[in-house]
Ligand code: SAM
């Protein structure tokens with residue numbers, strides 16, 4: 001199938017009804033193939049980042065609706081062996097809030113021994129589990145850290161836990177996770193501290209990636225007019241660092257990367273709003289309740305948990321997953337007139 005450009009959706013991008021080609025992969029009507037699986041495993045979190053969670057936290061998911069480690073591993077097996085998924089990333093909510101995270105990783109490792117397993121975490125409490133997570137089979141880690149200023153961290157996350165995050169990052173490095181990436185969401189409050197954060201990351205030898213804030217906050221306070229753009233960030237960083245843009249090797253990798261000070265390190269910028277990468281999106285998502293979500297911004301979900309519990313075969317689960325991805329929308333349309341904020345916030349989908 002020939003891929004078509006789907007950067008920002010418009011009426012011209014509306015899918016024409018036609019049959020899905022007979023391929024096992026997770027293809028969609030716009031020619032994209034999903035290879036990167038994000039699995040949310042909880043709605044709970046130890047922080048309350050203002051761009052994500054409400055102050056009171058998300059409404060709790062009933063225990064009976066949450067996928068068990070065995071169910072997660074079964075669906076991961078379907079994704080890897082029948083649908084062509086090549087990377088699994090656990091997210092949430094906060095994955096470390098699940099006491100059985102090691103078991104989840106161990107069971108997934110055993111069904112998919114050669115597939116990279118990653119997690120996105122706020123690193124609170126990671127110091128106590130970094131080693132056991134690596135022993136269970138964790139390969140890669142992304143840590144969310146928006147500022148290294150203690151007061152601003154406490155304000156932004158509504159919790160005074162910066163020390164625990166920094167200790168967690170060091171523990172992960174000591175446990176052998178060599179490719180740790182730091183994710184920082186761009187916010188007006190932290191913009192002028194972004195150069196300090198980059199400096200800290202260069203010293204700690206972790207790669208920093210800034211992400212434009214998307215309208216996925218539970219409190220719906222996001223506004224296009226007040227969000228910090230990649231361009232504004234570059235202006236701030238250039239006051240302190242020499243930045244040279246690199247060529248993007250993998251088109252589905254969302255970050256644009258810049259070499260800092262002649263090779264001291266690299267900084268990435270994910271301009272998810274102002275330079276949408278929807279046309280190259282290769283993600284498929286599973287929520288903590290076991291529904292497939294084809295796009296962060298689409299409220300359409302396909303329930304695999306009920307099918308699984310009612311005895312569906314692996315091929316039946318794979319078919320339902322394929323159908324869910326086939327109708328993936330063209331793009332997020334954040335900049336379009338009439339954009340509608342999705343019902344679930346980032347913490348309830350899994351970023
Ligand atoms: N709790 C973990 C963490 O913070 O890394 C994993 C879940 S969190 C929802 C996953 C990622 O989504 C984090 O890197 C976070 O910064 C990002 N995120 C949350 N809300 C966002 C928003 N409104 N726009 C852009 N990124 C967001």
Ligand code: SF4
Nearest residue numbers: 045049052053093122
């Ligand atoms: Fe929790 Fe992560 Fe959302 Fe922050 S971004 S509130 S750490 S789920």
